[in-house]
């Protein structure tokens with residue numbers, strides 16, 4: 299039995315029907331309505347609603363970028379319990395590239411279509427501020443768009459950017475301005491984890507707190523640097539804490555407007571302390587992944603894109619999620635290390651042809667973008683023969 303609703307798709311859950319009608323008429327969901335989205339048994343209607351919101355925003359386009367992931371070090375002093383990537387200096391498996399190592403690495407992965415270098419690495423306790431500026435500048439000079447430095451790293455930089463002998467704290471604004479001057483074009487969304495203090499204390503106690511994370515992004519937006527936002531889910535957080543996380547991002551976006559995309563990150567449960575503490579060996583389920591992406595698309599009505607991160611939830615799930623709110627499939631990535639250090643079972647990269655096929659088989663137009671969503675090439679899906 300369908301519940302009464304004006305939707306152009308069936309809605310069976312009577313609790314969902316008024317929310318569907320509200321969203322279809324342009325309304326914004328409240329926290330309580332978000333709870334209903336997370337709990338409804340009517341997953342097809344939830345996905346159809348998210349799909350409607352996606353279509354209103356981007357039409358039939360699904361975006362990807364030709365990218366390279368650079369993890370120049372896995373040395374990190376922060377000690378987040380969910381992370382299997384981190385090593386201490388001198389520990390087995392630790393690495394730390396100097397600038398020449400980085401230039402050689404990038405030259406090894408060079409490709410005529412490579413546009414974005416996304417840096418994702420550790421907080422090295424010894425590297426000085428100039429190293430990060432030189433790294434950003436050097437990659438920019440080689441013709442790449444640098445999307446780099448999470449809010450947690452920006453927070454770390456305010457400590458190391460202080461001139462010797464100075465006691466004056468360096469601000470987020472100063473650090474970000476210098477990086478922008480060196481060529482930085484955007485910030486990735488990492489380090490957000492879950493904002494709720496209860497969870498943060500357990501999984502990322504020594505990382506920048508929620509207010510600091512949001513403050514860095516606000517400052518970046520004010521300086522004209524767009525950013526992304528992530529949410530790490532599938533560990534100890536409650537559904538209310540996921541919603542609280544999204545609501546804070548939505549409020550920040552209302553205020554400063556520079557988020558380009560939201561990326562839910564599914565907890566990878568291998569080789570990390572949190573998985574051991576929880577006795578967890580299973581990945582998030584497809585329904586949880588899909589529901590989470592759909593809820594994000596509906597709740598985050600002011601964020602242009604929801605990204606399906608195929609590295610963590612599989613290309614197959616991301617392909618299906620293109621009909622449940624997702625408008626971006628990230629990119630070729632090439633050499634992902636963080637998720638794979640915690641047991642990700644996917645490849646560490648995909649070719650552009652594979653990404654285009656994934657998008658086309660979902661019936662969408664594949665749009666190659668740069669780091670700032672400028673459109674570089676449009677690949678319409680091939681016409682299927684009727685037989």
Ligand code: V47
Nearest residue numbers: 380381486487488489526528530563564565566640
């Ligand atoms: O901040 C670490 C997460 C993030 C695990 O901005 C884990 O376009 C799951 O931020 N299980 C880094 N997640 C990756 C990241 C990202 C990814 C894709 C796109 C963008 C973007 C940003 O990875 C970290 C942390 O939240 N992470 N360990 C784990 N075991």
